[in-house]
Amino acid sequence: MPPATIVGGMRQDEIWDTETAERYDTPGTGMFAPEVLGPTVDRLAELADGGRALEFAIGTGRVAVPLAERGVPVTGIELSRPMIAQLRTKADEARIPVVVGDMAEATAPGTYTLVYLVFNTISNLLTQQEQVACFRNAARHLEPGGRFVIELGVPELRVIPPGQQGMIFHHEPGYLGIDTYDVLTQHLVSHHVRFGEGREARISRCPQRYVWPAELDLMAQLAGFEFESRHADWSKAEFTAESRSHVSVYRLPA
Known part of the structure; x- marks a missing residue:
């Protein structure tokens, strides 16, 4: 590969x-x-x-x-x-x-x-x-x-329900973290969502191989x-x- x-x-x-x-x-x-x-x-x-x-x-x-x-x-x-x-x-x-x-x-x-x-x-x-x-x-x-x-x-694959591809790994005021998985390639992407004072949010992503x-x-x-x-x-x-x-x-x- x-x-x-x-x-x-x-x-x-x-x-x-x-x-x-x-x-x-x-x-x-x-x-x-x-x-x-x-x-x-x-x-x-x-x-x-x-x-x-x-x-x-x-x-x-x-x-x-x-x-x-x-x-x-x-x-x-x-x-x-x-x-x-x-x-x-x-x-x-x-x-x-x-x-x-x-x-x-x-x-x-x-x-x-x-x-x-x-x-x-x-x-x-x-x-x-x-x-x-x-x-x-x-x-x-x-x-x-x-x-x-x-x-x-x-x-954390064992806690993901069948048919679901991701999970929330952390949340707190102003922040939400979500991991999505591709089990065929052992790739995951961590999505980091940060909220400001208004309705808008900022998203950053980090790809990994677990x-x-x-x-x-x-x-x-x-x-x-x-x-x-x-x-x-x-x-x-x-x-x-x-x-x-x-x-x-x-x-x-x-």
């Missing part, structure tokens, strides 16, 4: 533009809330085990900046120049170097004890081949015994990794059949 660049009428390279980058950060709330970000940084610092870390799709530095403040040297790979520009308002190239490129194939200098992907970002690669290539790229960057960590949601945990484990095997652990969150809560997301850790043989 050739790389999928358009899903739901959206090109991946159109999503992470200047407008998106400028409104991406929400300091103190959402995924930037201390109760979300704190455990993430704590766990990654533990997994880095005193070595260097590489973040695939580093974005605006939501995780990389506080992780570097913890004393973990962090390098990033990022496809979106506008997202890197936002990161540069927080940390310069000397503090957090970033390679511009696709996380499935771009190469960062040196080797690392930890490579990590947070907040469903591997789903931005829209084919299985690209996602497998991402695992192999992580393996190329790691020292023997190094770890690859992925944070990823669990597809991955089941078992498929993720097989991708890891193909890249030479061994499964190490899976938890429901960064605080190491037990992963169960009811968990809506997971943090999975894979390790190269020492």
